[in-house]
Amino acid sequence: MGCASSAPDRTTRGPNGLNPGTEGPSDAKNLKVKLVLLGDSGVGKSCIVLRFVRGQFDPTSKVTVGASFLSQTIALQDSTTVKFEIWDTAGQERYAALAPLYYRGAAVAVVVYDLTSPESFTKAQYWVKELQKHGSPDIVMALVGNKADLLDRREIPAEEGIEYAEKNGMFYIETSAKTADNINQLFEEIAKRLPRPESSS
Numbered sequence: 001m002g003c004a005s006s007a008p009d010r011t012t013r014g015p016n017g018l019n020p021g022t023e024g025p026s027d028a029k030n031l032k033v034k035l036v037l038l039g040d041s042g043v044g045k046s047c048i049v050l051r052f053v054r055g056q057f058d059p060t061s062k063v064t065v066g067a068s069f070l071s072q073t074i075a076l077q078d079s080t081t082v083k084f085e086i087w088d089t090a091g092q093e094r095y096a097a098l099a100p101l102y103y104r105g106a107a108v109a110v111v112v113y114d115l116t117s118p119e120s121f122t123k124a125q126y127w128v129k130e131l132q133k134h135g136s137p138d139i140v141m142a143l144v145g146n147k148a149d150l151l152d153r154r155e156i157p158a159e160e161g162i163e164y165a166e167k168n169g170m171f172y173i174e175t176s177a178k179t180a181d182n183i184n185q186l187f188e189e190i191a192k193r194l195p196r197p198e199s200s201s
């Protein structure tokens with residue numbers, strides 16, 4: 001597990017220097033945002049990132065160790081760009097204590113569960129509470145039910161995800177990193193919800 005581990009050239013360990021490989025501040029036309037992915041091990045966080053950044057899916061990928069970093073810029077219809085600086089955290093319990101290093105200061109949190117796994121939905125709720133307690137007050141949060149291609153194995157009905165997301169001020173989306181379903185839409189939806197800095201011109 002850990003799709004992004006197949007992309008080592010843009011991967012780094014540890015949160016030091018929170019903007020590796022990036023230059024220049026955000027402005028009204030070119031936003032730069034720190035995004036963190038949280039969720040149980042095996043829910044598909046790395047695969048979502050790899051699908052979004054590289055358009056690839058690697059079913060044989062490895063578990064994430066610590067965290068990995070990738071960035072991707074998207075252009076919106078109003079000719080603004082959003083550069084996502086993505087911290088993909090490791091879902092295994094042994095790395096849980098590291099998570100605050102990655103979600104601290106994040107403008108966006110993407111909390112992922114596997115819609116075939118009730119345990120992972122419980123874990124997603126744990127991360128939402130953690131973010132509510134310790135994340136930035138104006139953080140944009142998405143709740144993602146991944147592995148939507150495995151519909152015959154679904155355990156969490158969409159309504160449950162929607163209801164939980166609404167109660168917690170998040171938006172809900174179901175994705176499949178395998179088929180690419182809703183992956184770009186996830187990031188476009190986040191981009192739409194970002195607070196815009198005042199234009200200086």
Ligand SMILES: Nc1nc2c(ncn2[C@@H]2O[C@H](COP(=O)(O)OP(=O)(O)OP(=O)(O)O)[C@@H](O)[C@H]2O)c(=O)[nH]1
Pocket residue numbers: 001002003039040041042043044045046047048058059060061062063064065089090091092146147148149150175176177178179
């Ligand atoms: N069917 C299906 N399998 C998926 C999907 N996304 C990921 N997987 C599989 O789920 C497993 C785990 O994916 P990862 O992306 O490594 O999971 P992770 O959340 O990054 O796990 P950690 O690195 O331990 O935190 C891999 O075997 C993937 O091939 C999906 O959308 N559909």
